Amino acid sequence: MTNPPAATAARENVAALLARLGAAARAAAQPLSLASTDDKNRALELAADRIDAQTDTILRANARDLAEARSRDLTAAMLDRLSLDADRVGAIARGVREVAALPDPVGAVLAEWERPNGLRIQRVRVPLGVIGVIYESRPNVTADAAALCLKAGNPVILRGGSESTHSSQAIYGCLRDGVEAADLPHGAVQIVPTRDRAAVGAMLTMPEYIDVIVPRGGRSLIERVQRESRVPVFAHLEGICHVYAHAAADPAMARDIVVNAKMRRTGVCGAAETLLIDRAAVRSHLPGIVAALADRGCELRGDDAARATDSRIVAANDEDWRTEYLDAILAIRVVDGIGDAIDHINTYGSHHTDSIVTADERAAARFLAEVDSAIVLHNASTQFADGGEFGMGAEIGISTGRLHARGPVGVEQLTTYKYVVRGTGQVRP
């Protein structure tokens, strides 16, 4: 298919624009990797102050985004993600200050040892490189992602969703002011100043300028990024999380964990989507769980064995085991013991976060070892899948990839390492 000349010209302009941003980011990488903790923190604190001071400006920009969004028939959920108020802007500024308060990961000595020939070897944390963040409607990602990348010494190129352009630009202006006031390089934090979707394609295919892509958004964005990217991607496609109620589970604990894992917030990636329950626990445990969920308005879809216990459970099909509802819907499957449960999770899950509830330590140990997910829990809710809950501070996302960063991606996961070797003239025999 041949593109019309106008589209081709526009694409070339976007490619040239992204190459300029990329070159500036690459040029910023070394000075930013050597920037002091104080300078980075000063930039973040000044940016947070600017966000507070500019609240009205940010809200006016957000009102423009919302007006345009309404004219484009966005869903209520999308409008909610997009909309800011003074409290939300205050939370964005606080988030940036929290990142400033985190320990600086750069320069940490991860391991050190001495060789018999006297060489002293250190593995030292260094920044990862230039990070491209591609996100959708949430304007707060502009500040969250930029703050984490900056703290870890990485230049960042932000590409927000077209529906949040004005809000993101206003927040970005505050970050840029902080970077300038702290005398950090201009290329440290940049935003793509065009809504042209060709910008995303350009970011995915410039390994000379961008080292890692972090996509934040819905399934179609993540799938596109994973399909087209020529650079590594830190992403999770889905959080199809399970709670497994083992026969030896305390019934009240199982109920409370399932209710929390499903209903605390249904739209987060750590929300449970499927309950697996041992056949031996169906009579003793399931009625309490079903009653508690039904009381809270949760739709229940189960297999025949589950449905036999309660008429409120409608029939589930194979597709339900593979679905991330992100809604008040829970799939329920009766399993024949722990092996069956583990097989189900490794087959239908998304390697994100899965929990077993049991008083049997041996069963717990087997589950924790054999479930191949970034986070496995015993007797705790899947909704703890969160960098803040892990004590890692803010996170840029939760990775379900196996390489480099797995689980919550915080400042440490936005670094790599180098080997520093000190000798006294050693040559190799």
Added chain:
Amino acid sequence: MTNPPAATAARENVAALLARLGAAARAAAQPLSLASTDDKNRALELAADRIDAQTDTILRANARDLAEARSRDLTAAMLDRLSLDADRVGAIARGVREVAALPDPVGAVLAEWERPNGLRIQRVRVPLGVIGVIYESRPNVTADAAALCLKAGNPVILRGGSESTHSSQAIYGCLRDGVEAADLPHGAVQIVPTRDRAAVGAMLTMPEYIDVIVPRGGRSLIERVQRESRVPVFAHLEGICHVYAHAAADPAMARDIVVNAKMRRTGVCGAAETLLIDRAAVRSHLPGIVAALADRGCELRGDDAARATDSRIVAANDEDWRTEYLDAILAIRVVDGIGDAIDHINTYGSHHTDSIVTADERAAARFLAEVDSAIVLHNASTQFADGGEFGMGAEIGISTGRLHARGPVGVEQLTTYKYVVRGTGQVRP
């Protein structure tokens, strides 16, 4: 371009073959990740015993490869890499035993902490997944790579060069015997049983079966893999390594390190390719270095300032600063101080291994911080760039990528981690 029908049919057959190998490897991943250290070591020791016992068979297979290679006009260097003798076969068996003797990385607790709510969080090492190793003529890679992958709990699919087919198959047979005798899954170690080059393309594009590709070979192989792969690649494209003789270097130490870094073995990736020398050190240090290298038959290519000191130095051009000679040739550039040296390395180098020779600790600290390479050394030869020399045991290669594995890739670098969280019924507020 349309492929002829026969080629298309062959490609489909190769794709189906690789999909079968991939499915067997994927099926082996969980059992192998849970295999005991004893079982993995038993498989490796039995394989090493078989390699010793089958030396004659392996040498006959190698003789077939060599006969075919001679009829295809391979270079002397390629024939040398391909050829085995009883000593080399013995070294292959010893290498497998050395991997068996390494600590098992799987299950190690990398970090653990407790949260205020009582959740106990551990970061635990787990295998990386299915690894595809694509290599060229060295048949020993068959055993080295398979042993490292197996020890780290990863199924491996080996694809050796067509010129070493018979040798690699013979060595693979010994590994398979070890795997079977230790009752490990059949898919733990597999070799691609076809010379069809379409097999490489298939391996690079099956992320459902292969998690990481490790290419071992020349520039054209690595470039092809990096260009076409849809899965992460652990590779170094080139080792353009530098020694920087700082003005405060001890002259004898600088000479000995340069000579070793260049001449100990010229064909390894850690061999130095460029000497950078401070203008202030040219008169005092360069004549001794040049004399020592010229005595050993090293060709010298320098800039005008270097050439003014010795007529044996021929003119270098810009291309020399970017060339991995892998031969007895050294490029020499005179620099104006440490900033100039660091700029040269970060511009022309390959982010592999670089060394400063100096008695000035502040200069050393700056060099170690600002040179953006996987390995940076002070007062030691670049030829120490080696997993064995680092005390990491055997290595599958040295990575110049920034993500996941950087520097020598040993058994630990062939793992990832998961978070194991233990609670007592915690739900998230």
